[in-house]
Amino acid sequence: xxxxxxxxxxxxxxxxxxxxxxxxxxxxxxxxxxxxxxxxxxxxxxxxxxxxxxxxxxxxxxxxxxxxxxxxxxxxxxxxxxxxxxxxxxxxxxxxxxxxxxxxxxxxxxxxxxxxxxx
Amino acid sequence: xxxxxxxxxxxxxxxxxxxxxxxxxxxxxxxxxxxxxxxxxxxxxxxxxxxxxxxxxxxxxxxxxxxxxxxxxxxxxxxxxxxxxxxxxxxxxxxxxxxxxxxxxxxxxxxxxxxxxxxxxxxxxxxxxxxxxxxxxxxxxxxxxxxxxxxxxxxxxxxxxxxxxxxxxxxxxxxxxxxxxxxxxxxxxxxxxxxxxxxxxxxxxxxxxxxxxxxxxxxxxxxxxxxxxxxxxxxxxxxxxxxxxxxxxxxxxxxxxxxxxxxxxxxxxxxxxxxxxxxxxxxxxxxxxxxxxxxxxxxxxxxxxxxxxxxxxxxxxxxxxxxxxxxxxxxxxxxxxxxxxxxxxxxxxxxxxxxxxxxxxxxxxxxxxxxxxxxxxxxxxxxxxxxxxxxxxxxxxxxxxxxxxxxxxxxxxxxxxxx
Ligand SMILES: Cc1cc2nc3c(=O)[nH]c(=O)nc-3n(C[C@H](O)[C@H](O)[C@H](O)COP(=O)(O)OP(=O)(O)OC[C@H]3O[C@@H](n4cnc5c(N)ncnc54)[C@H](O)[C@@H]3O)c2cc1C
Ligand code: SF4
Numbered sequence: 001x002x003x004x005x006x007x008x009x010x011x012x013x014x015x016x017x018x019x020x021x022x023x024x025x026x027x028x029x030x031x032x033x034x035x036x037x038x039x040x041x042x043x044x045x046x047x048x049x050x051x052x053x054x055x056x057x058x059x060x061x062x063x064x065x066x067x068x069x070x071x072x073x074x075x076x077x078x079x080x081x082x083x084x085x086x087x088x089x090x091x092x093x094x095x096x097x098x099x100x101x102x103x104x105x106x107x108x109x110x111x112x113x114x115x116x117x118x119x
Numbered sequence: 120x121x122x123x124x125x126x127x128x129x130x131x132x133x134x135x136x137x138x139x140x141x142x143x144x145x146x147x148x149x150x151x152x153x154x155x156x157x158x159x160x161x162x163x164x165x166x167x168x169x170x171x172x173x174x175x176x177x178x179x180x181x182x183x184x185x186x187x188x189x190x191x192x193x194x195x196x197x198x199x200x201x202x203x204x205x206x207x208x209x210x211x212x213x214x215x216x217x218x219x220x221x222x223x224x225x226x227x228x229x230x231x232x233x234x235x236x237x238x239x240x241x242x243x244x245x246x247x248x249x250x251x252x253x254x255x256x257x258x259x260x261x262x263x264x265x266x267x268x269x270x271x272x273x274x275x276x277x278x279x280x281x282x283x284x285x286x287x288x289x290x291x292x293x294x295x296x297x298x299x300x301x302x303x304x305x306x307x308x309x310x311x312x313x314x315x316x317x318x319x320x321x322x323x324x325x326x327x328x329x330x331x332x333x334x335x336x337x338x339x340x341x342x343x344x345x346x347x348x349x350x351x352x353x354x355x356x357x358x359x360x361x362x363x364x365x366x367x368x369x370x371x372x373x374x375x376x377x378x379x380x381x382x383x384x385x386x387x388x389x390x391x392x393x394x395x396x397x398x399x400x401x402x403x404x405x406x407x408x409x410x411x412x413x414x415x416x417x418x419x420x421x422x423x424x425x426x427x428x429x430x431x432x433x434x435x436x437x438x439x440x441x442x443x444x445x446x447x448x449x450x451x452x453x454x455x456x457x458x459x460x461x462x463x464x465x466x467x468x469x470x471x472x473x474x475x476x477x478x479x480x481x482x483x484x485x486x487x488x489x490x491x492x493x494x495x496x497x498x499x500x501x502x503x504x505x506x507x508x509x510x511x512x513x514x515x516x517x518x519x520x521x522x523x524x525x526x527x528x529x530x531x532x533x534x535x536x537x538x
Contacts, residue, residue: 006313013317013507013512053181054166054168055166055294058269065267066269081294087296118186
């Protein structure tokens with residue numbers, strides 16, 4: 001299995017090549033990454049792709065109607081829409097601090113939804 | 120008349136970083152003026168992550184990045200005014216600003232920092248024929264509606280323009296249950312970051328139609344569809360390639376323009392390539408004591424670079440106030456040669472440069488495996504290899520000042536050369 005992926009870990013967007021190589025400890029060779037996070041990403045993208053979700057939830061008692069939130073860890077790519085359904089049911093009240101958990105352990109993934117700003 | 124050492128116009132990431140840095144460098148009386156109801160600028164609506172990897176070494180969302188600077192500003196005890204609009208500035212740094220609490224205010228500053236950011240181009244700026252139905256939004260406006268006001272703008276969407284805002288909004292609308300039919304891009308390449316094409320379009324199988332444009336908007340009250348067509352090398356629609364796409368919403372992500380109406384009033388001159396003020400190594404404009412940084416100078420795709428540039432502006436403004444900026448010296452001009460769209464700064468006085476001279480630039484086309492060649496008065500002084508260059512990704516090069524030491528150089532040029 002070979003694959004060319006664009007690393008999305010940071011905005012540099014390195015173009016990296018991942019090749020299967022049974023002889024290696026990691027099982028893959030990775031080329032074109034400017035840093036080691038790219039290596040991890042490349043292998044993961046082949047084996048178990050994940051993404052951070054950023055979205056908003058309803059908030060009351062605030063000058064804005066939506067509070068930006070994110071998953072504190074990446075979740076499996078194919079669970080994104082299921083997560084969105086759950087997140088969209090959340091409604092909270094201000095005040096809230098950046099980093100506060102608004103929803104724990106979403107869909108039993110072990111990942112929390114946290115506030116992206118204080119409000 | 121109110122008096123300050125430094126007044127910063129605009130409380131986005133550029134203004135915040137500049138004010139904080141000026142304070143750290145020993146200037147006390149600083150005022151930040153922001154027309155919005157809160158600080159943070161455009162970042163407050165950019166709820167996606169991808170901010171701060173260079174500055175904080177972690178991946179933050181826009182609001183998180185903003186909050187760090189807002190907290191720091193408050194900790195430093197820097198004064199700021201919200202809901203306050205700057206109406207006019209003059210060459211001798213007199214400012215008129217207005218808010219409901221104080222009415223019209225006249226303020227004088229020893230140094231002024233312009234950090235007003237940019238605004239979006241609208242449909243008027245690109246001239247699409249057809250009716251004027253509801254459902255046509257600029258991508259940034261839609262972003263604000265959805266992310267801050269909680270108002271979903273549509274269900275079936277076409278996006279014109281593949282700059283970062285367009286790409287980010289394609290994913291955002293998809294996550295909120297809309298169907299994004301296509302992103303059409305006039306150019307043969309996307310203007311956005313590659314990572315955004317991957318995680319916003321490819322992840323959700325949204326087609327990116329390069330060399331395509333919208334030639335007509337259909338619908339009376341509400342958008343009912345658009346007609347798209349392929350374009351030739353001269354960006355003219357090719358007859359026979361027209362296709363109708365049904366949709367209820369059209370988002371326009373057709374570029375940002377630095378917001379320089381105020382700058383012009385103070386006599387600052389504008390570079391037609393960046394649409395922002397011509398600045399020197401200290402981020403000072405042609406007008407002494409007036410500095411500029413962030414999107415008002417040139418459109419940035421990474422806030423980290425905004426912060427970097429703005430710190431320089433803040434530090435320089437404080438030096439100016441303290442009388443430490445070297446004003447008289449030979450000026451080196453930077454010159455965007457073959458393949459380079461523009462370079463910031465446009466003017467350099469070496470005495471004000473520390474160890475490294477940093478040049479921000481954008482290339483004109485997509486290049487693979489090339490060299491950026493730096494010449495001083497026609498002579499090559501440095502080359503940088505690059506695997507991948509694209510107009511959507513700003514390039515920064517850092518030159519050791521020692522390369523120019525003792526030389527009487529009047530021109531530094533940068534060009535792209537095949538490897
Ligand atoms: C949609 C979008 C997505 C982006 N995504 C990313 C990303 O993923 N990663 C990344 O690193 N960067 C990203 N960026 C880039 C980054 O956010 C910007 O480059 C940065 O915010 C620019 O900062 P600024 O302070 O120059 O401008 P702004 O944030 O626009 O701030 C300017 C401020 O000046 C105020 N102002 C203007 N005129 C006046 C006046 N006359 N009186 C008083 N106040 C005034 C405005 O209200 C505003 O608050 C994105 C930008 C956009 C638009
Ligand atoms: S490999 Fe490293 S530098 Fe390159 S995009 Fe990935 S994280 Fe960024």
